[in-house]
Amino acid sequence: WEAIIHWFAGDFRSALESAQEAENRAVGELSKRRAIGVVFAALAGAEMAQTAQARGHLGRAQQAYARRDWQFFSHMCDFAKAALVWQAGRPSESVTMLKRCAADVISTGARTFAALVLTDLAEVAAESGDMRAATEAATELASIARGIDRVLYHGLAALASASRGDGTAAHRAEELLSNTGCKAFHARALDLLGRSLLGTDRMAAVDTLQRAAIEFDACGAAWRGDRVRETLRGVGARGRRSATAGSGPSALTRREWQVARLAAQGRSARDIGAELFISERTVETHLANIYVKLGVGSKTELISRASELALDR
Numbered sequence: 001w002e003a004i005i006h007w008f009a010g011d012f013r014s015a016l017e018s019a020q021e022a023e024n025r026a027v028g029e030l031s032k033r034r035a036i037g038v039v040f041a042a043l044a045g046a047e048m049a050q051t052a053q054a055r056g057h058l059g060r061a062q063q064a065y066a067r068r069d070w071q072f073f074s075h076m077c078d079f080a081k082a083a084l085v086w087q088a089g090r091p092s093e094s095v096t097m098l099k100r101c102a103a104d105v106i107s108t109g110a111r112t113f114a115a116l117v118l119t120d121l122a123e124v125a126a127e128s129g130d131m132r133a134a135t136e137a138a139t140e141l142a143s144i145a146r147g148i149d150r151v152l153y154h155g156l157a158a159l160a161s162a163s164r165g166d167g168t169a170a171h172r173a174e175e176l177l178s179n180t181g182c183k184a185f186h187a188r189a190l191d192l193l194g195r196s197l198l199g200t201d202r203m204a205a206v207d208t209l210q211r212a213a214i215e216f217d218a219c220g221a222a223w224r225g226d227r228v229r230e231t232l233r234g235v236g237a238r239g240r241r242s243a244t245a246g247s248g249p250s251a252l253t254r255r256e257w258q259v260a261r262l263a264a265q266g267r268s269a270r271d272i273g274a275e276l277f278i279s280e281r282t283v284e285t286h287l288a289n290i291y292v293k294l295g296v297g298s299k300t301e302l303i304s305r306a307s308e309l310a311l312d313r
Contacts, residue, residue, distance in 0.1 A: 003037035003044070010184030010219040012044035019044075019057060035064035036073040042080040046087055047184065049222040054084060072110035075101055079117050086120070087223055091128035098124065099133060102140070111144045115156050118144070122160035123188075134164050152180045159189055167196035183308070184224075187215035191228055198235065206235055210242040210295050217249050218310040242295070249309055251293045259286040263299055264306035 006015035019041030030038065038061040045054030058080050065074040082097035098121040105114040118141040125133035138160035145157040155176035161169035173189035180186070194209035209232050216225035232243035252260060255276070262272045269283040276283075287299070294309055296302050306312045 001037060003040045007040040007044055008182055010182055010187070010215075010221075012047050012184070012220040015044035016041050016048070016050075016053070016057075030060055030064040032064055032070050032073060035061040036076065038064075039073070039076045039080055042077075043083055044220075046080065046083040047219070047221045047223060049087070049226075051084065051087070054080070058084070069104075072105045072108040072113055075104040075108070076113065078104070079120075082124075083120065086124050091124045092130070095121065095125045095128055095130055095133055102137070106140075111148065112153075115141055115144050115148075115153055119156045119160055119185075123163040126163040126165070131164060134160075138164065151176055152182060152185075155180060155182075155185065155189070159185065159192065162189065162192040162196070165196065167193070170196045183215055184219045184221055187212050187219065187221065187224070190215060191224070194228075195231065202235060203238070206232065206239050206242050209235075209239075213243075214249075214295050215308060217251070218308060249294065249311070252290065256286050256290050256293070259283060260290045260294070260302070260309075261311050263287060263290070264303055264309075264311040266303055 002018035003015045006012070006018055019038045038057045042054045042057040042061065045051070045057060048054075058077060061080075062077050065077065068074065078097060078101040082094045082101060085097060086094035098117055102114055102117040102121055105117055118137045122134045122137040122141065125131070125137060138157070141153075141160045142157045145153040155173055158169045158173035158176060162173050170189065170193040174186065174193050177186040177189045190208055190212035194205045194207075194212055197205035197208060209228050213225050213228040213232070216222075216228060229243040232239040249257070249260075255278075258276055259272055262275065267275075269280045269287070273280045273283045291297065291302070294302070294305075296305060302309075302311070
């Protein structure tokens with residue numbers, strides 16, 4: 001279940017690693033229980049735009065279930081398949097798959113996992129113009145959230161409503177999900193909030209979308225990060241600069257990453273230089289580049305956002 005925990009936290013790299021370890025420990029065929037972690041590795045691979053790896057994990061999970069229904073686990077294979085179809089640019093097909101998957105998972109009573117399917121369904125349905133399906137998914141998810149009554153699920157319900165262009169719901173989703181530790185879901189809320197602001201406050205929209213891109217990068221969610229930057233590039237000169245500048249932790253060089261991690265610990269430029277055997281001036285140059293790439297304005301902000309930017313690992 002480690003892969004599932006990492007996936008919920010938005011640590012997609014660790015989700016893949018945990019699933020691989022589980023597969024390596026398996027004696028003979030992959031067990032049905034271990035296979036559910038492999039399904040979430042497939043979902044993580046899709047988010048990271050590692051399609052071949054995602055399909056490999058999905059294939060092994062499907063083999064473990066032998067295409068038979070087994071609790072809600074086997075139905076989640078369809079969730080991963082739909083995610084890959086969506087990423088491949090076929091949102092309408094993905095909607096059909098997600099609707100069937102959501103119904104199947106709900107029929108097993110696994111509402112906590114059905115909520116994940118419904119969250120994606122609301123977003124991809126709205127993207128493909130199927131507002132009826134988006135509304136039905138959001139309504140079902142709101143019902144699940146009331147029953148479970150946990151901040152995460154109320155946040156997912158707000159996220160589903162925000163997918164239909166509800167700016168108030170986007171604000172609520174961002175507020176709720178910021179306190180869950182589920183970084184990828186929070187980044188999705190920032191993405192939808194930024195899009196909702198484009199018509200009323202372009203400056204706030206750019207700043208919010210830039211934060212979303214940075215958080216997606218920290219999660220390893222390359223696909224979603226690229227989509228956000230595509231939106232930013234369409235929002236004038238400031239948006240284009242933000243799309244390039246706020247490119248997140250993945251844009252850091254090896255040396256910049258070393259400097260950023262030490263700076264996030266509160267270390268001075270002199271101390272960092274001494275540890276890395278570089279001059280204080282070189283450290284300052286690296287820091288200037290780091291601030292631009294991470295979209296932060298100062299060392300104080302870098303320290304305060306160390307966890308968000310994955311600099312505390």
